[in-house]
Amino acid sequence: xxxxxxxxxxxxxVVVAGCSTTPEDQSAAAVEDRSKPxxxxxxxxxxxxxxxxxxxxxxxxxxxxxxSALKDPSSILSKRSIYYDxxxxxxxxxxxxxxxxxxxxxxxxxxARMLIQGNTDERGSREYNVSLGQRRSDGVxxxxxxxGARDDQIESVSLGEEKxxxxxQGETAFSKNRRSDILYGGEY
Amino acid sequence: MRFLLAVIFxxxxxxxxxxxxxxxxxxxxxxxxxxxVPFANEASAGTSLTAIVRADLERSGLFRGLExxxxxxxxxxxxxMNYGEWRSRLADAVVVGSVGMAADGRYEVxxxxxxxxxxxxxxxxxxxxxxxxxxxxxxRIADFVYEKITGEKxxxxxxxxxxxxxxxxxxxxxxxxxxxxxxxLLRSNEPIISPxxxxxxxxxxxxxxxxxxxxVYVHSLSENKRQVVASFKGSNSAPAWSPDGKTIAVVLxxxxxxxxxxxxxxxxxxxxxxSNSQSIDTEPxxxxxxxxxxxxxxxxGSPQIYRMSATGGEAQRVTFRGSYNVTPRPxxxxxxxxxxxxxxxxxxxxxxxxxxxxxxxxxxxxxxxxPSFAPNGRMILLATVIxxxxxxxxxxxxxxIKQRLPYAGGDVREPSWGxxxx
Numbered sequence: 001x002x003x004x005x006x007x008x009x010x011x012x013x014v015v016v017a018g019c020s021t022t023p024e025d026q027s028a029a030a031v032e033d034r035s036k037p038x039x040x041x042x043x044x045x046x047x048x049x050x051x052x053x054x055x056x057x058x059x060x061x062x063x064x065x066x067x068s069a070l071k072d073p074s075s076i077l078s079k080r081s082i083y084y085d086x087x088x089x090x091x092x093x094x095x096x097x098x099x100x101x102x103x104x105x106x107x108x109x110x111x112a113r114m115l116i117q118g119n120t121d122e123r124g125s126r127e128y129n130v131s132l133g134q135r136r137s138d139g140v141x142x143x144x145x146x147x148g149a150r151d152d153q154i155e156s157v158s159l160g161e162e163k164x165x166x167x168x169q170g171e172t173a174f175s176k177n178r179r180s181d182i183l184y185g186g187e188y
Numbered sequence: 189m190r191f192l193l194a195v196i197f198x199x200x201x202x203x204x205x206x207x208x209x210x211x212x213x214x215x216x217x218x219x220x221x222x223x224x225v226p227f228a229n230e231a232s233a234g235t236s237l238t239a240i241v242r243a244d245l246e247r248s249g250l251f252r253g254l255e256x257x258x259x260x261x262x263x264x265x266x267x268x269m270n271y272g273e274w275r276s277r278l279a280d281a282v283v284v285g286s287v288g289m290a291a292d293g294r295y296e297v298x299x300x301x302x303x304x305x306x307x308x309x310x311x312x313x314x315x316x317x318x319x320x321x322x323x324x325x326x327x328r329i330a331d332f333v334y335e336k337i338t339g340e341k342x343x344x345x346x347x348x349x350x351x352x353x354x355x356x357x358x359x360x361x362x363x364x365x366x367x368x369x370x371x372x373l374l375r376s377n378e379p380i381i382s383p384x385x386x387x388x389x390x391x392x393x394x395x396x397x398x399x400x401x402x403x404v405y406v407h408s409l410s411e412n413k414r415q416v417v418a419s420f421k422g423s424n425s426a427p428a429w430s431p432d433g434k435t436i437a438v439v440l441x442x443x444x445x446x447x448x449x450x451x452x453x454x455x456x457x458x459x460x461x462x463s464n465s466q467s468i469d470t471e472p473x474x475x476x477x478x479x480x481x482x483x484x485x486x487x488x489g490s491p492q493i494y495r496m497s498a499t500g501g502e503a504q505r506v507t508f509r510g511s512y513n514v515t516p517r518p519x520x521x522x523x524x525x526x527x528x529x530x531x532x533x534x535x536x537x538x539x540x541x542x543x544x545x546x547x548x549x550x551x552x553x554x555x556x557x558x559p560s561f562a563p564n565g566r567m568i569l570l571a572t573v574i575x576x577x578x579x580x581x582x583x584x585x586x587x588x589i590k591q592r593l594p595y596a597g598g599d600v601r602e603p604s605w606g607x608x609x610x
Contacts, residue, residue: 115400124535125514125528125557126381126602127426128484128491130395130402131439131446131468134423138444156441157401158423162379188400 069105070184076101080182081165082140083175089135091143099140102182103147110150113185116140118158119165121174126160133158140180207595208350208367208580210247214590219252220337223279226256228264228286233295233322237287240326244344244366245334248566249589254279265300271307279304281337283329294318297325301336310336323368343562347606348569349373349383349392350580354598360394362409362606365562367593373407374414381602382426386433386453389609393417393427393436393453404438406453417455428472428481429453430498437462437472437481448472448483462500474498475518482506482516482525493527507540509547515558518542519565524585526559526568537570539585550587560605567591571601 069075082095091099106112118133118140137156145151166173222245224238245251254277261267264286274282285299300312313332317325327344334342343365352359352372358380363370374380378397385392390410395402402425404418418424422441429436436453439446448463448470463469467487474481481498484491490511496503507513512530519526522542529538529547534554540547555573562569567589569582574592578599582591593600 117400124512124530125471125484125491127439127471128468128514130381130423130425131470134441134446135468138441155401155421158425158441159379159397159402160381160425162381162397183400 077105082136082180082182084136084178084180086174086178088178089132089139091139099143100147103144103149106144106149106153107147110153112153114144114149114154115183115185115188116154116156117163117181117183118156119163119177119179119181120161121177122161122164123174124161126162130158130160133160136178136180140182207370207597208363208593208600209595210367210582211592211594212247212249212590213592214249214588219250220280221252221254221278222281222283222333222337223254223256223274223277224283224333225259225263225285227284227297227299228262230287230297232289233287233297233317233325234319235322235326237297237322237326237329238283240323240366241283241330241333244327244330244342247366247591248334248342249584249591250334250338265298265312269302269309271302271304274302274304281310281333283333285329290316292316295322295325297329299329301333303337323364327364327366340566341564341608343564343567343605343608346563346608347389348560349385349604349606350571350600351380351383351602352595352598352600353379353578360392360407362392365605373409383602383604384427384429385604385606386429387431387607388433389607391433391453392604393429395425395427404436406436406455415455417453418449418451418459420459426470426472428474430474431476431478437474439470439472446470448481462498463496463503464500471515473516473518476520476522482518484514484516493525513538517559517561517568519561519585520563521565524565526561528557528559537568537583548587550583550585551581553581556581558602558604560603562605563608567605569603569605571603 070077072078076098079098082091116137118137120129120132137158141154141156144154164177166176224242226238230237242253246253263284265284282302282304283299285297287295287297290296294316296314296316298314301310303310315325315328330344331342346365347362348365349362352361356377358376359372360374360380360383361370361372376396376398381395383392383394391406391408393406395404402423403416404424404427405414406417407414418438420440420442424438424440426439427436434453435450437448437450440449446468447461449459449461451459465487467485469483469485471484472481479498480495482493482495485494491514492505493507493513493516494503495506510529510531513527515528517526525540525542527538528535535556536549537551537556537559538547538549553572557571559568559570567582567584569580572579572581578601580593580600580603
């Protein structure tokens with residue numbers, strides 16, 4: 001399969017290259033495949049794509065003493081999702097301990113970096129949902145900063161309705177999808 | 189020349205496998221009966237041009253193709269026109285033509301269009317094409333016929349873009365307006381949303397989540413490359429081209445919240461913030477004259493559509509009815525605004541006459557989104573959900589003509605209708 005894929009990509013490259021000598025080729029369609037192993041690197045192919053830079057990640061300091069704590073099921077730090085009521089952005093009281101735990105971790109590990117992804121359920125405009133998810137992740141970030149984390153340790157972003165945790169219609173699924181997820185540097 | 193470019197463009201395309209087909213589920217009140225006589229010698233091109241022309245015209249909902257029995261001798265563009273005979277066959281219009289070989293080895297199709305009712309020729313033209321480009325030639329013929337009879341430009345030669353999801357694989361595809369010749373531009377394991385064509389049809393801006401956050405790219409169809417144009421800290425989304433193709437309005441959260449900024453389409457220069465609210469401002473879309481931006485904002489407590497100058501400043505509220513009005517899409521002539529409205533839990537496409545604020549809901553399913561005008565303004569492509577699957581559908585601006593575009597290979601969403609190219 002991979003051989004075929006690579007052969008196909010190479011053939012496409014040859015066609016593109018071969019054609020680039022004539023003005024007609026200006027309309028060659030650019031085709032990329034980022035889903036397959038490609039040159040062997042999972043999740044990214046070998047094409048010359050301008051990979052966007054996200055905030056620099058340095059987990060060396062944070063990881064030594066705490067990488068295990070981040071994954072330890074008995075640690076609050078292993079709890080990474082905050083769920084919301086319909087149309088709500090307020091962080092419910094039950095998540096206070098979770099937020100405080102992560103704020104403490106960021107304070108004590110100044111090299112640690114965090115990505116917060118806000119999410120919504122699937123109803124409504126995809127782009128408007130990106131903004132609603134952003135409002136959720138911004139709220140989590142704001143609280144972490146109030147509790148002593150540094151602003152530049154945290155990036156809050158939104159995945160809108162695009163990455164549901166639960167498939168399907170109905171409040172059971174929707175309530176799992178209205179959430180903010182916390183990821184640490186090295187996890188994204 | 190453009191014609192030839194189109195050929196090469198498709199030769200290099202990666203075929204996308206399954207493709208859209210189009211089913212007509214509602215037609216115009218009156219359809220012009222038209223006889224498209226099989227062109228003399230058209231079998232030599234390997235493709236029945238006239239079958240494609242007829243399918244194009246019928247799909248518009250404005251024409252009804254008549255069955256034409258084999259005629260002997262087969263008429264061509266130079267045959268004398270017997271209006272009485274076509275009148276007796278109940279044709280209001282007739283197309284006759286022939287296919288031959290040009291000196292350079294390409295095919296040459298020549299044809300004429302007649303108005304049988306007025307007993308007058310409407311026009312004639314010839315096109316050159318290679319065998320691989322026969323479908324494109326047929327779409328050009330359909331555009332010519334459509335324009336001669338209706339007086340407005342046809343969109344059969346335009347292209348559409350959309351996103352297909354199969355499991356965890358996402359593809360940004362482009363296809364002819366009839367769903368044929370699909371190819372993918374980008375395949376990713378993460379979502380792709382909000383594709384939008386540049387005004388010249390040579391680039392597509394979109395939002396990709398491949399880096400675990402939304403980033404705006406501009407993908408050039410003519411070169412094997414794409415470019416990041418907005419990758420600021422936070423989320424980058426909702427691209428919209430200015431009519432001159434030089435500027436892209438985007439929504440960024442870099443300063444907190446979701447606000448509208450302008451960036452240069454080539455990614456150069458600084459970002460310029462043009463909205464300044466404590467609320468969500470998103471889904472910008474330029475008016476056709478480029479002077480205003482329509483956008484969605486919840487500054488009034490619920491998401492509604494507003495309009496402001498394209499350089500920023502005070503905004504006026506545009507929608508008032510209902511508590512959820514989003515995704516503004518001004519028509520190409522600037523007279524109508526399409527958007528998505530929620531009523532009784534149903535999301536449907538509405539049109540507002542901008543001169544008198546009259547609103548008409550033109551779809552009847554309950555999860556419609558992402559309306560996109562055809563460049564002639566007559567049809568609106570949109571995404572909906574039928575039987576739990578994402579599909580595209582199209583509806584005429586008067587709500588009468590409805591089409592469904594089923595797709596065998598996955599969920600289809602995020603349609604964007606490309607511009608006229610010529």
